[in-house]
Amino acid sequence: MPSQYEVRADFDARTVVMYQAFPPAIADAALRAGRFTAPFSFNRMTWIKPSFLWLMHRSNWARKPGQERILAVRITREGWEAALAHAVPxxxxxxxxxxxxxxxxxxxxxxxxxxxxxxYSIQVGVGRHLIRTFAEEWVVGLTDLTPQVRKAAELVRGGGAARAQRMLPPERVYPLDPELARRISP
Incomplete structure (x- = not known):
């Protein structure tokens, strides 16, 4: 896989962090329950992103309607790699x-x-046939990053991009099995 298509993420030995933007009702219910629950939809694809900045672009730093809350969704590396093993570009x-x-x-x-x-950053759409597995088996933690996002956005808007950069989650190249890398290549 060419280096411009490497997966970059915040990860440790067991888990990897994905970022998702939600309306307040979904984020609040998930944070209260410690897992995804209604009104989160288990009947449609959900997109997970290991790139914090790509999600900031997509959600306009949590200002886009329906994307006002940013969650860090920690999933197992086993689940992440299982998702990629089922993936089609x-x-x-x-x-x-x-x-x-x-x-x-x-x-x-x-x-x-x-x-x-x-x-390039990877976005992974987990289809409805794997949504329950994602939500009930792969997800091991949810963290509300919305206050941090709002503070970083204020810094960027006020000319403090370097200070905002220091607030971002650490992302590095995720070590993919060569077969998985080939499978997800564009």
Whole structure:
């Protein structure tokens, strides 16, 4: 896999952090329960992203309607790699994509100011056939990052991008099995 398509994430020996943006009702219910629960939908694809800055771009730093709350979703590495093992790139064969349990999409990574960078971030769409497995077996922790996101966004808007950068989660290249890397390549 070319280096501009490496998966970068915050991870440890057992887990990896994904980021998701939700409306307050979903985030509040999940945080109260310590897991995803209604009104989270178990009947449609949910997109998980290991790139914090890509999600900040996508959610406009938690200002986009329906994406006002940012959660760090810690999942098992075993679950993450199982998702990737079921993945089909969105740029691939349409019939294979339609039948896939997991979709993979690559988009330009973003700087703290939102500029497109010369490498790509992975977005993983967990389909409805794996949603319960994701929510009940892979997820091991939920953390509300919304206050941190709002503070970082204020810094960026006020010219303090370097200070905001220091607040970001640490992300490094995730070690993928070569076969998984080939499977998710665009």
């Amino acid at each position: 969105t740029t691939g064969d349409p019939a294979a994509l339609a039948a896939a349990a997991v979709h993979v999409q690559w988009d330009p990574e973003r700087s703290v100011r939102g500029a497109a960078l010369n490498h």
